[in-house]
Amino acid sequence: MTLILYIQMMPTNIKENAPLVVAIHGYTSSAKTLMGYSGINQVADKEGFLVAYPQGTKDSRDNNFFNVGYEFHQNQSVDDVDFIESLADYLQEEHNLSTVNTFSTGMSNGGYMSYKLACDLSSKIAAVVSVTGSMTPETFDSCSPTHATSIAQIHGLQDSVVNYYGSLWSKPIEEVIDFWMSFNNCSETPETIEINGINGGGIHNIYSNCDNQTSVELFLMTNMGHDWPNFDNHDIQASTTVWDFLSKYN
Numbered sequence: 001m002t003l004i005l006y007i008q009m010m011p012t013n014i015k016e017n018a019p020l021v022v023a024i025h026g027y028t029s030s031a032k033t034l035m036g037y038s039g040i041n042q043v044a045d046k047e048g049f050l051v052a053y054p055q056g057t058k059d060s061r062d063n064n065f066f067n068v069g070y071e072f073h074q075n076q077s078v079d080d081v082d083f084i085e086s087l088a089d090y091l092q093e094e095h096n097l098s099t100v101n102t103f104s105t106g107m108s109n110g111g112y113m114s115y116k117l118a119c120d121l122s123s124k125i126a127a128v129v130s131v132t133g134s135m136t137p138e139t140f141d142s143c144s145p146t147h148a149t150s151i152a153q154i155h156g157l158q159d160s161v162v163n164y165y166g167s168l169w170s171k172p173i174e175e176v177i178d179f180w181m182s183f184n185n186c187s188e189t190p191e192t193i194e195i196n197g198i199n200g201g202g203i204h205n206i207y208s209n210c211d212n213q214t215s216v217e218l219f220l221m222t223n224m225g226h227d228w229p230n231f232d233n234h235d236i237q238a239s240t241t242v243w244d245f246l247s248k249y250n
Contacts, residue, residue, distance in 0.1 A: 018097050101249075190205035
């Protein structure tokens with residue numbers, strides 16, 4: 001049996017000091033699955049950043065996961081912050097990547113993990129985008145970044161897995177946005193841009209005037225459920241939206 005720790009995509013036009021994007025799969029999913037549906041490889045090949053897809057560990061239910069403190073993972077001791085830090089260090093040295101332009105994004109459990117990295121590995125993480133994830137109460141209560149950090153959240157009002165209004169293992173998205181808005185010292189009133197389209201559209205809230213030229217952004221889609229959005233099923237393309245946001249801090 002071959003043990004897969006991560007999959008990497010090396011763009012054809014990569015240059016020295018290129019950024020690194022860590023793309024983290026959801027609960028029960030895999031690095032290969034996220035790479036297959038997300039479209040991030042195509043963006044990386046065009047824009048010249050390296051993308052790494054770490055592979056989660058099997059839990060007691062034989063499901064792949066990243067350890068973010070879910071109530072049903074309280075008996076797990078896997079240190080995924082250390083795993084991803086080691087992976088980033090290795091890739092940066094191996095491929096002469098930038099050591100300051102390190103970003104994280106993820107779907108669902110991968111979004112939770114991205115927030116945990118922003119909290120616990122902020123010395124190395126420049127910005128994150130969570131797609132249908134949130135912060136667990138454990139991550140939320142212990143979060144202590146060392147610097148203002150740009151974050152973006154892509155979420156659907158119809159998400160029944162990671163409910164917009166929160167659950168036992170998930171902080172409400174509004175509280176997550178408020179936390180980062182407050183921590184980054186952003187303006188409390190966002191600029192709101194309507195997202196129009198045939199699938200119900202949504203809104204894009206931008207909290208600006210934050211410390212260190214950071215920002216906090218929310219893409220809230222009216223009819224989206226627990227999905228990685230693209231133009232076929234929703235009115236934004238997650239892969240390009242993720243990089244458009246992260247690249248502002250490159």
